[in-house]
Amino acid sequence: MSNQDATPENRLRKELPEEVPAIPSQQGAPEEPAEPVLTGRQRLVKGLWPPRVTRAQLIVALLLFGLGFGLAVQVASNSDSGNALRGARQEDLVRILDELDDRSQRLEDEKEGLEKQRDELENSSDQAEEARKQTVEKERQLGVLAGTVAAEGPGITMTIEDTKGTVEADMLLDAIQELRAAGAEAIQVNGVRVVAGTYLTDSAKSVSVDGNKINAPFRFKVIGNPQDLEPALNIPGGVVQTLEKEQATVSVERSTKIVVDALRAAKQPDYARSSSQ
Amino acid sequence: MIAVLGLVVGVVAGLLVQPEIPAAVVPYLPIAVVAALDAVFGGLRAMLDGIFDDKVFVVSFLSNVVVAALIVFLGDELGVGSQLSTGVVVVLGIRIFSNAAAIRRHVFRA
Structure with missing residues (x-):
């Protein structure tokens, strides 16, 4: 501190030149005594380029080797995707485990729901299959009645020989009625299927069934229980006796297999509509 | 140079x-x-400042590593390991940034 001038401005001006040179000399002194005013950049370049093997350099190199090694190992183990849990802490692992448990629980629930749905769908498709089978079965049964499908089964064959031309439509109708009353399920007469709407008319020495003219001998093929059908025809005063009175000969044969294969086209009714009620 | 090679x-x-x-x-x-x-980073800054000393560097390097590991160990023992290591990383990160700023001033003069 100089006491030459007491004014603050002068004092400061005096002080600064004294201290300024001191700072660079203190900074540069420990490492670079030769060049006291070296900038940081110059020091960096100087330290980098002429490689000097000094104790300090070697120790620092050793430490940096350790740092680089640890860094690389850590980075490698961290980026190892298959081992993502390796470096995780205990509480993180617990949390991850909990999350996984939750997730598997959710997935389990979802699986149960989907299985239930699958079962329902299978059931409903089973039901649909069952309904379809029943529909097919019903179609066959109705087809036997409607004459759209062939039928076979036990039954009888009745042959009416009419050499004199005395058999009339009403006698055949009686025979059909009698057979139906005895439980006949499918009937055909000389290749014409007898169904619900069948009508018989007399036509010039012969008989027409549903407009198809048929000639003697009239051959009835009937499916039903033979033990019921035959007696029904043979009862006293019944069909057989009535026909024999008219000079026709009737023969009835039981058979375990009668094939009724005369068919009739399915016909859409013109007026009648099914009423669901 | 040898250090960088290391x-x-x-x-x-x-x-x-x-x-x-x-x-x-x-x-x-x-x-x-x-x-x-x-x-x-601290050592690099010291070198640029011209006050680098290899003993100081070695001691600070080793003590930094040991203290950091110790803090993590203590944190694990106390059950606050993850928070404490986050704190350590934050503090060290701040120091690295400030050192990097000093280095930048030296190297780029900005």
């Missing part, structure tokens, strides 16, 4: 050797690496 050789060796990290060291290695980075 760093490069270390990285290459680590990548090539791929050693199994012992389970006991696994939690401490990342923090130790960050602490060592802090020491290295």
Whole structure:
């Protein structure tokens, strides 16, 4: 501190030149005594380029080797995707485990729901299959009645020989009625299927069934229980006796297999509509 | 120059050797690496300031690593390991940034 001038401005001006040179000399002194005013950049370049093997350099190199090694190992183990849990802490692992448990629980629930749905769908498709089978079965049964499908089964064959031309439509109708009353399920007469709407008319020495003219001998093929059908025809005063009175000969044969294969086209009714009620 | 070579050789060796990290060291290695980075940045800054001293550097490097590992160990023991290591990383990160700023001022004069 100089006491030459007491004014603050002068004092400061005096002080600064004294201290300024001191700072660079203190900074540069420990490492670079030769060049006291070296900038940081110059020091960096100087330290980098002429490689000097000094104790300090070697120790620092050793430490940096350790740092680089640890860094690389850590980075490698961290980026190892298959081992993502390796470096995780205990509480993180617990949390991850909990999350996984939750997730598997959710997935389990979802699986149960989907299985239930699958079962329902299978059931409903089973039901649909069952309904379809029943529909097919019903179609066959109705087809036997409607004459759209062939039928076979036990039954009888009745042959009416009419050499004199005395058999009339009403006698055949009686025979059909009698057979139906005895439980006949499918009937055909000389290749014409007898169904619900069948009508018989007399036509010039012969008989027409549903407009198809048929000639003697009239051959009835009937499916039903033979033990019921035959007696029904043979009862006293019944069909057989009535026909024999008219000079026709009737023969009835039981058979375990009668094939009724005369068919009739399915016909859409013109007026009648099914009423669901 | 030799120091930079040491760093490069270390990285290459680590990548090539791929050693199994012992389970006991696994939690401490990342923090130790960050602490060592802090020491290295501090040393670089000191070198640019012209006050670099190898003894100081060695001591600060080793003590940084040990203290960081110790803090993590203590945190694990106390049950606040993850928070504490986050704190350590934040503090070291701030120091690295301030050192990097000083280095930048020296190197780029900006």
